Amino acid sequence: MRVVNFNAGPSTLPVSVLEAVRDEIVEFDDSGMSIIEMSHRSDTYEAVHFGAADLIRELLAVPDGFDVLFVQGGATMQFGMLPMNLLTGASKGGYVDTGAWASKALADGSHHGEVYAAWTGRDTRYTRVPTVAELSLREGTRYLHLTSNETIGGVQYRAWPDVPVPLVADMSSDFMSRPIPWERFDVVYGGVQKNLAPSGLALVIVRRSILEHTSRELASYFRYDLHASSNSMYNTPPVFPIYVMEKVLRWIRDRGGVAAMAEAAEERAALVYRTIDESDGFYASPVEPTSRSNMNVVFRLADRDLEAAFIAEAARRGLVGLTGHRSVGGVRASIYNAMPMSGVEALCELMDEFRSGTG
């Protein structure tokens, strides 16, 4: 029986997509073979590959002046690849340290360029994003790096900071759940294994005009310009995640696109936060209201000793994946695009019943 899957990533996918994969995986499109056995230079695979890229352009309204790249290694590899490509000469990368993922981006970047923290929330336990006034930008800053949503901490930018340098964002855990104001960004990247596809693929969307100034003194796989000029076919792409993503993108389009995803995300998150806020302190969010994520709702029980029982009762009801990240503990409900409202309602019902049964 299918459970309600609150995993933080890999995470729930539309069941209709899984069923379509099941029906096609032995033989794709009368080709006499599986999509995963096919040359990536074949017309059949290329239709999927370019179809996926076109859908991303359409759904996120990516302007003509940007390239959509499919790169392996997840967002984690981009922590190195981004400064390798962009920090040429004496330019610097500013990083806003909003939590576990932003910290990793900064630490990894330090090996491949001059980077610095433009702000850190470490001393306040990562409970919010900074205001613009709190950001310290240094002379020669090439970009300001943001982590649009901290999957572990549940902290999200609800608005983009207005700064005089291009933004770069890791959108791994809220890609395709919100529109992107492209005029502000030089690069947007993210792993796809939360809102979009199975693991093994990152999207990197790059402003084309910067490619001629990116480094070419790198092995081919590390070069943004080469992935762009080869349509992400410089070497064999990760066929299966791209193939599944193309189906998920169509599922998103059929349900009304990114605007509809954004609206549904707000509704799901609002219900959980309301249940938290109206619990008389039985449940509490550690995140300041203005920075609360609508993708990863993190909360604690006032009585920490009850958290294990809460998670066990959830599992008994078929609600799984609610354990907070091992680095922070507590409860985390990841409610990505493919999470149905009914799953969130079941969670909130449990929260109310658990509270009244033990309170």
Next chain:
Amino acid sequence: MRVVNFNAGPSTLPVSVLEAVRDEIVEFDDSGMSIIEMSHRSDTYEAVHFGAADLIRELLAVPDGFDVLFVQGGATMQFGMLPMNLLTGASKGGYVDTGAWASKALADGSHHGEVYAAWTGRDTRYTRVPTVAELSLREGTRYLHLTSNETIGGVQYRAWPDVPVPLVADMSSDFMSRPIPWERFDVVYGGVQKNLAPSGLALVIVRRSILEHTSRELASYFRYDLHASSNSMYNTPPVFPIYVMEKVLRWIRDRGGVAAMAEAAEERAALVYRTIDESDGFYASPVEPTSRSNMNVVFRLADRDLEAAFIAEAARRGLVGLTGHRSVGGVRASIYNAMPMSGVEALCELMDEFRSGTG
């Protein structure tokens, strides 16, 4: 109807593996979700992940002193990652240039360390591997890099050169089709999309004792030591290729392991080369007999104008993927582990009939 798939990669997989994927892809192992929706930290996924690594150890008789890493980016990314990790201080990498892939490894490596060609077959059109006497090793050479099988040129080492430095090999297109004498190697790597799994994964098998001397001044994803210490779970691994690979590895074990794969590979290749050699020059292999690949059999028709008709007639019979790489033309039959002998027999029957019908 299922075709006989001679694609060079991605390439044919055992149909029993595809059918097992079909049966499990909506719900895996009574978990209430797909394997591609599951946390990579779950016991259920870990059993698959470690099961795959254990099978690689067992089948390739990997000694305890080596680590088996799962890394994204294919062999192409290793062209950069290898020298980034190994060429610390003043050490150099020697490269044997046996064709298109070896050349790329050398060119990419040059951005991340001091590398040089210890031999090149370019001037003789890449028709063989060198003898040991032909290799020029420089002082301070950290490793000699080999491309065990050139997928495009059809050139393969049938024996490993006996040199006084550790070997490193790209085995992308003959992994798991031959035993590996581990005492000679520091690193063996390769993409899995030919003999083992769908695209999106490279295996990197590293001698553990060298890890403490590899570079750590790198973003996390580029560090061999970090992939090793985290069991290839530093970040989200590419779940689907690992999951399918685990099934292919069991399929290999059930058929007798690597020794049986090696024997079957010899039989398949011998039949095609015999058909070429007994064709009175109608077909010809450009590769010298001692260096002929048993994975990618490359050949030309004496009358080049007949090649398109040959490939078309093959397709009519359900034999597909025989077009030579676009950089060299001609015919290429990729006959990896999952290619049944009956497929090779059908190809050779076609070759004989095509020759007699037009000769």
